[in-house]
Amino acid sequence: MTTATQFARPTNRPFLDIGAMILRESRRTIRSIDMLVTGLALPALIMCVFVIVFGGAAQRDGHYIQYVVPAILILCAGFGSAMTAVTVAKDMRGGIIDRFRTMPIFGGSVLVGHVAASVIRNLISSVVVIGVAVLLGFRPSADLAHWVLALLYLAFTITAFTWLCCAAGLLLSEEAAGSVNFVFLFLPYVSSGFVPIDTMPSWLHGFANAQPFTPITETMRAFINNTSPGTNGWLALAWLGGVLVVGYGASLILFRRRVNS
Amino acid sequence: MASTSMIVTRGLRKSFRGTPVLENLNIDVARGEIFALLGPNGAGKTTTVNILTTLLKPDAGTASIAGIDVVHDPAAARAALSLTGQFAAVDPFQSGAENLAMMARLAHLGRKSARIRTAELLEQFDLEGAAGRLASTYSGGMRRRLDLAISLLAAPPVVFLDEPTTGLDPRSRNQMWSVVRELTAGGTTILLTTQYLEEADQLADSVAVLNHGTVVATGSPAELKAGLNGDRVELTFETDVAYAGARRLDFGAAAVFDDERSAVSVPSSAPVATTRELLALADRHGLAVSNISLLKPTLDDVFLHLTGAIGSDTVSNAEEAAA
Ligand SMILES: Nc1ncnc2c1ncn2[C@@H]1O[C@H](COP(=O)(O)OP(=O)(O)OP(=O)(O)O)[C@@H](O)[C@H]1O
Ligand SMILES: [Mg+2]
Numbered sequence: 001m002t003t004a005t006q007f008a009r010p011t012n013r014p015f016l017d018i019g020a021m022i023l024r025e026s027r028r029t030i031r032s033i034d035m036l037v038t039g040l041a042l043p044a045l046i047m048c049v050f051v052i053v054f055g056g057a058a059q060r061d062g063h064y065i066q067y068v069v070p071a072i073l074i075l076c077a078g079f080g081s082a083m084t085a086v087t088v089a090k091d092m093r094g095g096i097i098d099r100f101r102t103m104p105i106f107g108g109s110v111l112v113g114h115v116a117a118s119v120i121r122n123l124i125s126s127v128v129v130i131g132v133a134v135l136l137g138f139r140p141s142a143d144l145a146h147w148v149l150a151l152l153y154l155a156f157t158i159t160a161f162t163w164l165c166c167a168a169g170l171l172l173s174e175e176a177a178g179s180v181n182f183v184f185l186f187l188p189y190v191s192s193g194f195v196p197i198d199t200m201p202s203w204l205h206g207f208a209n210a211q212p213f214t215p216i217t218e219t220m221r222a223f224i225n226n227t228s229p230g231t232n233g234w235l236a237l238a239w240l241g242g243v244l245v246v247g248y249g250a251s252l253i254l255f256r257r258r259v260n261s
Numbered sequence: 262m263a264s265t266s267m268i269v270t271r272g273l274r275k276s277f278r279g280t281p282v283l284e285n286l287n288i289d290v291a292r293g294e295i296f297a298l299l300g301p302n303g304a305g306k307t308t309t310v311n312i313l314t315t316l317l318k319p320d321a322g323t324a325s326i327a328g329i330d331v332v333h334d335p336a337a338a339r340a341a342l343s344l345t346g347q348f349a350a351v352d353p354f355q356s357g358a359e360n361l362a363m364m365a366r367l368a369h370l371g372r373k374s375a376r377i378r379t380a381e382l383l384e385q386f387d388l389e390g391a392a393g394r395l396a397s398t399y400s401g402g403m404r405r406r407l408d409l410a411i412s413l414l415a416a417p418p419v420v421f422l423d424e425p426t427t428g429l430d431p432r433s434r435n436q437m438w439s440v441v442r443e444l445t446a447g448g449t450t451i452l453l454t455t456q457y458l459e460e461a462d463q464l465a466d467s468v469a470v471l472n473h474g475t476v477v478a479t480g481s482p483a484e485l486k487a488g489l490n491g492d493r494v495e496l497t498f499e500t501d502v503a504y505a506g507a508r509r510l511d512f513g514a515a516a517v518f519d520d521e522r523s524a525v526s527v528p529s530s531a532p533v534a535t536t537r538e539l540l541a542l543a544d545r546h547g548l549a550v551s552n553i554s555l556l557k558p559t560l561d562d563v564f565l566h567l568t569g570a571i572g573s574d575t576v577s578n579a580e581e582a583a584a
Binding site for chain 1: 311314315316336339340342343344346347348349350351352354355359363364366367368369395408411412
C-alpha cells in the first residue's frame, strides 16, 4: 500500500514560495514595455508636466513644485498599484494559477508575490519621481527621520492600494481590470493634493474635504515638509487601514471562492 | 484491487448550479498505466481531472491518488501528482530555463537537484537550444513540451494531462506521444483526456468513455473495438445509377448504406467469402463496383456508437444498458 510520506517533499516553505513569486513578478515588470512605461516613465513624465506645464499657472508663492510633489507621489502610488489588478486578472485567466494550486506550495504566495513586487516596483518609481523633482528644483525640508517616515508611509499606502487592486483583479476580467487605474488617476485631482480646496468651486468643497485622498496626501506633505501630520495623519491611517483590510479580506475570499467552486 | 490502483474514484458526483456534470463516476487506474478519458465536449473530463487534482471539491463520492484521499488531504495529494491543464501554464515573459527554475523552486527541489533536473528535462524535451529564449517566442508544440516538462520536475508518481496534444501538428503530437510512453516506462501512472480517438488508441492501456457524467464503457482499446460487431466488407459503386440499383437489393438486415459515398457495407466474420458473395450479387444485377474495402472497427466507431445518440433518449439508454 502506498503512503503519502513516500512522496513528501517539504511543503511548508512560505518564504521560499513568496520569493519565487516576487522574482516572477519582477521579471514580468522588467520585460514588459507596457509595465516599464507605466511604472517608471509615466510617473517621471507626470512630474515634468505638472511642474513645467501647469507650474506657471498654478504657481502659488513661486513654489508649486514644493506643493505638488507629495500629491504626485500618491497619484503614482495609486495607478502604479492598479497595474496589479491587470497582472492578477491575467494570471487568473491563464492556466498557470491551476498549476500553482496543484503544487504543494503556500496557497497565498501568488498574491503575496504580486503585492510585494508592486511595493518594490512603486518604491523604485517613487525614488525616480523624487529624483526628477529634485532636478526640477524641488528642495524638501524633511530631515532623515521624516524621510524614513515618509517612505514607510508610502510603502504602507502602496500596500493598501495594491491589495485593493489585487481584489479587483480577482473579481474583474482583464479588460475591466485595465480601467481600475482611472480611479487612482482622477480621485486625487479632486483633493487638496494638486490645488488647495478653497480654489475649487464651492459645491466641490464637501467632497474634496471628505474624500480619502485629501488626508492621505496631506500626511505625505507633512512628512516631506518636516512637520507632523496631526489629525490628517490619523485620518489617513484609518482610511488606508480600511482599504487594506477590505482589499486583503476581499482578495482572500475571492481567491478561495475559485478553489471551492 | 484498490491497493494496486494509483487513481480511484467511487460514486463521484458534481453539479454546477443544479446541473449534474458527473453522476456516479467510478474509475480505477493501475500503477504504470496510461488511462485515457474519452468523451464528447462537455462530458465532464476536465471536471474529473479538476477533482482529482484538488482544484475542485466533489459533491459526493471519494477520490484518491496513490492511496491519498484528495478531498481530505489535498496537500499530501499535491505532492504526489502533477497537472498539465487544458491551457498552457507557462509564463511568456520568462525563458524556458527560467520557467523551469521557478517551478523547481516552488516544487522545493533544492538548488542542486533543481539544476540537474532542469538540464535533464530540457534535454529530454528537445528544448536545450531554446532554453534561453522567452517562452513567448516558442511555437505551440514547444510551449506544450515545456508545460509538460515543468509538470514532471518533481517526478510525481501520478501525472494528469488534460488534452495534451490539442492544437499540435502531427509531428509534435508524435513527439509528445513518445515522451508520454517513456514516462510509463519509469513507472509513472498517467491519466489523460483527449478528443482524439487515435491518441487513445496509440497510447492508452485502458480507456473509459465518458458520456453525460458516467462511464459508459471501459476496457483496453482492443476490448472496446471487439465489443462492436467486428469487421465489415464495404462495396463502393461506380455510378449513382449503380448505387440506386444496389439500394433496391437485399444485402441483409445489418447492411449499412452510405448515400454520400455510394457505398454499402455488411458485417462479416469471413471477409473473403463475403466479398465473393457481394461481388456476385452486384454482377448478377449488372452494377459496376469501383472499390472493395475491409473495414476494421476503429475507436471512432466505438465512440460514436456509445456517445452518438444525442437527442434520442431511448437509443442512448439502450446503448448505455448494452455497455
Ligand atoms: N465552473 C463551472 N461552472 C458551471 N458549469 C461548469 C463549470 N465547469 C464546467 N461546467 C460545465 O460542466 C460540463 C462539463 O465540463 P468539462 O469542462 O468537465 O467538460 P470536458 O469533458 O472537459 O469538455 P471539453 O472536451 O470541451 O474540454 C460542461 O457542460 C460545462 O459547461
Ligand atoms: Mg476539458
